[in-house]
Amino acid sequence: MFCSRSLTIAALASGLVLLPDLSAPAQASDPVRQVDALEALSGKHPGFRRGQAKGVCAAGYFEGTSEGAALSKASAFAGDRHPVIARFSVGGGNPNASDHSRSARGLALHIDLPDGGQWQMANISAPLYFIARPEHFTPFVEVRTPDPDTGKPDPERLAEFSEAHPETLKQAEWLAEQPIGGSFAGYRYWGVNAFELTASDGQSRFVRWDFKPQDPVTPPDEDTLATLGDDFLADELATRLEEEGTVRFDFYVQLAADDDSLVDATTIWPEEGRERVLAGTLVIESTSPGVGGEGDRMVFNPLVLPDGIAPSDDPVLHARPAAYAVSFGRRAAGD
Numbered sequence: 001m002f003c004s005r006s007l008t009i010a011a012l013a014s015g016l017v018l019l020p021d022l023s024a025p026a027q028a029s030d031p032v033r034q035v036d037a038l039e040a041l042s043g044k045h046p047g048f049r050r051g052q053a054k055g056v057c058a059a060g061y062f063e064g065t066s067e068g069a070a071l072s073k074a075s076a077f078a079g080d081r082h083p084v085i086a087r088f089s090v091g092g093g094n095p096n097a098s099d100h101s102r103s104a105r106g107l108a109l110h111i112d113l114p115d116g117g118q119w120q121m122a123n124i125s126a127p128l129y130f131i132a133r134p135e136h137f138t139p140f141v142e143v144r145t146p147d148p149d150t151g152k153p154d155p156e157r158l159a160e161f162s163e164a165h166p167e168t169l170k171q172a173e174w175l176a177e178q179p180i181g182g183s184f185a186g187y188r189y190w191g192v193n194a195f196e197l198t199a200s201d202g203q204s205r206f207v208r209w210d211f212k213p214q215d216p217v218t219p220p221d222e223d224t225l226a227t228l229g230d231d232f233l234a235d236e237l238a239t240r241l242e243e244e245g246t247v248r249f250d251f252y253v254q255l256a257a258d259d260d261s262l263v264d265a266t267t268i269w270p271e272e273g274r275e276r277v278l279a280g281t282l283v284i285e286s287t288s289p290g291v292g293g294e295g296d297r298m299v300f301n302p303l304v305l306p307d308g309i310a311p312s313d314d315p316v317l318h319a320r321p322a323a324y325a326v327s328f329g330r331r332a333a334g335d
Contacts, residue, residue: 030134030135030138030319030322031319031322031323031325031326032326033138034137034138034141034323034326035050035323035326035327035330037137037138037141037142037145038050038051038093038141038327039093040141040142040145041093041141041144041145042092042093042094043093043094044335045093045094045095046331046334046335047291047331047334048093048095048291048331049093049327049331050093050327050330050331051091051092051093051327052087052089052090052091052092052106052108053089053092053093053094053095053097054089054090054092054094054095054096054097055087055088055089055090055106055234055295055296056087056088056089056184056233056234056237056238056287056288056289056293057085057086057087057287057288057293057294057295057296058085058086058087058088058237058284058285058286058287058288058295059083059084059085059086059284059285059286059287059288059294060084060086060246060282060283060284060285060286061081061082061083061084061282061283061285062076062081062082062084062109062111062251062280062281062282062283063079063080063081063082063280063281063283064076064077064078064079064080064279064280065077065079065278065279065280065281066079067277067278067279068251068253068277068278068279068280070199071197071199071205071207071253071277071279072197072198072199072279072308072309073198073199073200073307073308074113074119074197074306074307074308074309075113075114075115075117075306075307075308076111076113076119076280076306077279077280077308078114080114082111082112082113083111083112084109084110084111084112084282084283084284085109085110085294085295085298086107086108086109086110086282086284086295087106087107087108087293087295087296087298087300088105088106088107088184088233088234088237089105089106089107089108090103090105090106090233091103091104091105091106091124095291096230097230098230099228099229099230099231099232099233100180100225100228100230101180102175102176102178102180103175104124104125104126104171104175105124105125105181105184105187105189105233106122106123106124106125106189107121107123107124107125107184107187107189107211108120108121108122108123108295108298108300109121109123109282109300110295110298110300113306117306117307118304118306119304119305119306119309120298120299120300120301120302120304120305121191121300121302122300122302122320123189123190123191123192123209123210123211124189124190124192125178125181125187125188125189125190126171126174126175126190126192127174127190127192127210127268127269128170128171128174128190128192128265128266128267128268129171129192129193129265129266129316130168130170130171130172130266131165131167131168131265131266131316132167132264132265132266132316133315133316134315134316134319136165136168137319137323139161140161140165140168143157143158143160143161143162144158167264167266168266170266171266174268179219180219180220180225181217181219182217182218182219182220182224182225182228182232182236183217183233183236183237183240184233184234184236184237185213185215185217185236185237185240185247185284186213186216186217186218186219187213188210188211188212188213189210189211189249190208190209190210191208191209191210191302192208192265193208193265193302193311193312193314193316193317194206194207194208194256194260194261194262194263194312194314194317195207195208195209195305195309195310195311195312196309196310196311196312197253197308197309198308198309198310199308205255205256206255206256206260206262206312207253207254207255207256208253208254208256208269209251209252209253209254209279210251210252210254211249211250211251211252211282212249212250212252213247213248213249213250214248214249214250214281215247215248234287234289237284237287238287238289241284241285241286241287245285246283246284246285247283247284248281248282248283248284249281249282249284250278250280250281251278251279251280251281251282252276252277252278252279253276253277253279254269254271254274254275254276254277255274255275255276255277256269256274257269257273257274260274262312262313262314263312263313263314263315264314265314265316265317299321299324299325299328300324301320301321301324302317302320302321303317303318303320303321
């Protein structure tokens with residue numbers, strides 16, 4: 001049984017801080033079921049994340065802009081370079097997944113700030129999430145889990161769930177229309193949840209953010225893609241950094257309009273007619289080959305935020321760290 005209190009203490013001792021305390025059974029039950037469902041879908045892979053299992057760690061820095069500082073008093077925007085630990089990943093719970101899949105790519109970040117401050121993010125290569133309510137996560141996964149007898153999901157259960165929750169199909173439909181990228185450096189990564197930025201004068205605005213490559217990378221055509229192996233993304237990023245020195249992303253925040261939902265990440269905020277502010281630059285300078293890089297030992301809790309950035313009331317955002325903690329506890333134990 002997962003013991004969240006002992007995990008929290010162990011995490012503090014090892015520098016993996018700010019995990020939630022899930023000691024209350026009412027809190028722990030749903031996150032445990034979520035992780036159990038992921039294991040049933042993708043299998044157990046000891047030592048690996050239950051989601052975004054396949055990835056490569058990287059390092060670099062984040063540098064804010066004066067425009068970002070005007071929106072938030074967070075020290076990340078003060079103009080200095082702040083060290084970053086990053087992890088690029090492929091969607092799903094299988095560390096042997098093919099890079100040819102149409103799953104969401106991930107860009108998780110840990111930014112070290114002055115006076116011990118931290119900012120962690122879990123961004124994906126889609127502008128929307130696949131559930132609007134945390135209680136939908138487990139059934140979403142379960143109806144996609146193959147029946148042991150047939151090797152396929154039950155089509156009736158899947159259709160029934162999808163009909164009752166059509167919003168859970170929107171991310172997959174969006175991804176199906178996108179080309180498969182040939183580089184982690186070529187994807188745009190969204191935060192999908194809303195956050196509140198508070199300026200030094202006390203004014204606050206709700207935003208969503210995204211990281212957009214400074215140098216576009218054209219996706220490979222089908223013939224070229226067919227020549228690439230199942231693990232080309234990590235190798236391509238390492239080669240790109242060796243040849244070019246850095247990979248750079250512009251960090252934008254999009255200010256919410258009155259009709260933009262702050263609590264439903266399955267909705268896309270239209271860019272037309274919305275104010276977007278260039279708030280910083282993310283620079284990736286190196287990668288760590290193989291498994292065991294510094295990012296592999298981190299949780300990337302999206303509620304680890306500096307003063308000046310606060311979470312919205314999105315229930316999925318608030319539920320994510322609990323499941324992350326359960327997953328971390330199991331992989332830290334070698335399960």
